[in-house]
Structure formats: structure tokens, C-alpha cells
Amino acid sequence: MKKLPPSFYTRSDVVQVSKELLGKYLVTNIEGQLTSGKIVETEAYSAPDDKACHAYNNRRTKRTEIMFAEGGKAYIYLCYGIHHLFNVVTAKKDMAHAVLIRAVEPVDNIGEMLQRRKMDKLQRRLTAGPGTLSQALGITTQLTGIDMTATDSPIWIEDRGKPISPKNIIASPRVGIGFAEECIDWPWRFRVRGSAWTSLAG
DNA sequence: CGAATGATCGGCT
DNA sequence: GCCGATCATTCGA
Numbered sequence: 001m002k003k004l005p006p007s008f009y010t011r012s013d014v015v016q017v018s019k020e021l022l023g024k025y026l027v028t029n030i031e032g033q034l035t036s037g038k039i040v041e042t043e044a045y046s047a048p049d050d051k052a053c054h055a056y057n058n059r060r061t062k063r064t065e066i067m068f069a070e071g072g073k074a075y076i077y078l079c080y081g082i083h084h085l086f087n088v089v090t091a092k093k094d095m096a097h098a099v100l101i102r103a104v105e106p107v108d109n110i111g112e113m114l115q116r117r118k119m120d121k122l123q124r125r126l127t128a129g130p131g132t133l134s135q136a137l138g139i140t141t142q143l144t145g146i147d148m149t150a151t152d153s154p155i156w157i158e159d160r161g162k163p164i165s166p167k168n169i170i171a172s173p174r175v176g177i178g179f180a181e182e183c184i185d186w187p188w189r190f191r192v193r194g195s196a197w198t199s200l201a202g
Numbered sequence: 203c204g205a206a207t208g209a210t211c212g213g214c215t
Numbered sequence: 216g217c218c219g220a221t222c223a224t225t226c227g228a
Contacts, residue, residue, distance in 0.1 A: 043209070052209070063224065081222025083210050100209055131210055141223090176209055207225085215217090 001027070002159045006149045009071030009090050014097035015188060017071075017090045018044040021157070022192050023164035026086075026104055028155045030138035033112045036158075037104030037127055037137065040195040043174050044188040045087070047096035052180035055096035066145045067096040074155055076134070076144040083131030086139050088148070088157070102175075102189070103128045105197040106136070113137065128199045168193040175199075 004024065011017055019042075027036040047055035047067070054077070055064045066075045067089055075087040075098055091097040104127045106113055113136040117126055127133040134140070139155065148156045171187040178184060191198045 045209075054209085059225095061225070077209080078223055080208065080210055080220085081224095082220095085209060087209085102209085125212080129211070174209075179208075203228085205225100205227095208223105211220095213218095 002161075003149065004157045004159055006070075006072045009088065009149070010092055011071070012091050012095065012097075014044045014046050014090050014099060017088075018042045018099045018188070018190050019166070019169055020163075021088065021099060021101070022169060022190055023162055025107065025158040025160055026101060026133075026137065026155075027108075027158055028137045028139060030154050033138065034109055035112050035137050036108040037106050037113075037133065039101055039103075039157075040105050040192040041101075041103035041198045042190050043100040043102055044190075045098045045100060050180075050186075051183045052174065052177040053096065053098070058096065064096065067098050068094050069145075071097075072147060072149040074143060074146050074148055076139060076141045078141050079131065084134040084140055085130045086134045086137075100130060101133065102130050103191075103197055103199045104133050104137075105195065124197060128197055130199075164192055 021042050024039050045053040047053045048058040055067045070093045071090040073089040075089050077085050087098040087100050127136045170191045172189050174189045
């Protein structure tokens with residue numbers, strides 16, 4: 001396996017990193033179960049200017065603290081009380097940038113993922129959506145703050161050598177951030193063209 | 203200490 | 216395709 005190095009995450013252009021994460025493999029090793037999926041949809045968040053970002057205006061709280069860390073950490077946040085949303089922290093220390101993973105394509109150990117989701121057959125909603133993919137991969141908020149570049153981390157991202165060509169990346173406005181008025185048109189959502197596994201059709 | 207709020211999912215039609 | 220449940224975190228008093 002080829003785990004991505006810290007230098008991949010510490011670049012300052014979070015939009016560029018978001019695009020490059022498409023086609024990479026998100027792998028977890030939790031409770032002895034190795035599961036993975038190919039990343040097919042991401043969104044970029046960038047404090048202090050991005051109102052949709054939790055760290056907007058460099059708001060610093062116990063929850064968002066990890067976003068100010070150096071790139072390569074996992075920021076996992078609980079939404080609506082039940083959904084675990086998985087983010088990749090990027091850029092240098094004190095720059096609160098992050099990439100939300102919105103959807104993956106199931107790859108390894110699909111049986112275990114089905115069991116975690118209490119489903120009996122493979123269908124799109126197994127991993128399409130930030131809350132569901134976390135559940136399928138066994139990601140929970142207690143893993144927030146881990147260093148994904150450490151050799152023994154339970155979560156990491158691999159490059160398996162099949163980059164997505166820029167012409168196959170669809171950029172569009174982000175979802176679910178209607179409250180962030182002046183930012184809703186920023187095309188910071190990225191999907192793999194033609195993938196059947198993104199969270200919404202398009 | 204209490205109230206408001208949200209980067210959503212799943213079931214139903 | 217649409218609607219509503221649900222709770223940790225945040226912020227103001």
C-alpha cells in the first residue's frame with residue numbers, strides 16, 4: 001500500500017487537494033476489520049473566509065481546534081446528533097482548512113460494510129453521503145484528531161495509481177450550506193464524472 | 203444554565 | 216422526490 005505522505009496534506013491550496021483526493025482510496029482498520037472505498041466526491045472548506053466552515057473567521061473552539069492543526073489529521077464531527085462526518089485537515093498549522101469526504105465507492109470487505117450499515121445487499125446508499133460512508137467504514141467521532149500519516153493509524157488514504165483526469169472532475173456548488181449565503185455559489189464540491197456512487201445524481 | 207442550530211438520512215408516496 | 220426526526224455543540228445571560 002502507498003499511504004499518502006504528509007506533504008500531500010500540508011499544501012495551502014485546499015481546493016487543489018480536494019480534487020486530487022478524488023480517485024484515492026480511503027482505508028480503515030477498525031476492530032480488526034479492514035475496509036476501504038474509492039473517494040468519488042469531496043468538498044473544500046477554508047477558514048477564515050468561508051462562512052460554511054466551522055472555523056469561519058478563525059473561530060476556535062474545542063471542537064474545531066483540530067482544524068487548526070497541520071494537514072494530515074482527521075476531523076470527525078457529529079452532525080444532527082447521529083451522523084459522523086469525516087474530514088481531512090489540510091494546510092499548515094494555524095490554517096483551518098479541511099476537505100469533507102462526501103461519498104466513496106465500496107472496494108474492500110463490502111460484506112463488513114453491509115453488516116455495519118445493517119443492510120443485506122449492495123446499493124448506492126451504502127456509502128453515498130458523508131454520514132453513511134463513515135458508518136460503513138466504522139469511523140466514529142472518537143477517532144477525531146488522529147494522524148493519518150502515522151504508521152499505525154486506524155485510518156489512512158492510499159494512492160493506488162489511478163488519478164482522475166481533470167476533465168472527469170465535475171465542480172459544482174456545495175450542498176446543505178444554505179445558511180452561508182454569500183458562499184453558496186462557490187464551486188467547491190467535486191465529483192468524479194460518471195460515477196454511480198456519488199451522493200446525488202448529476 | 204437553557205435555547206438554538208445544523209457540512210443529514212431514511213422512509214414514504 | 217420530499218419531509219421530519221434527533222442531539223452534541225455553541226453562545227448568550
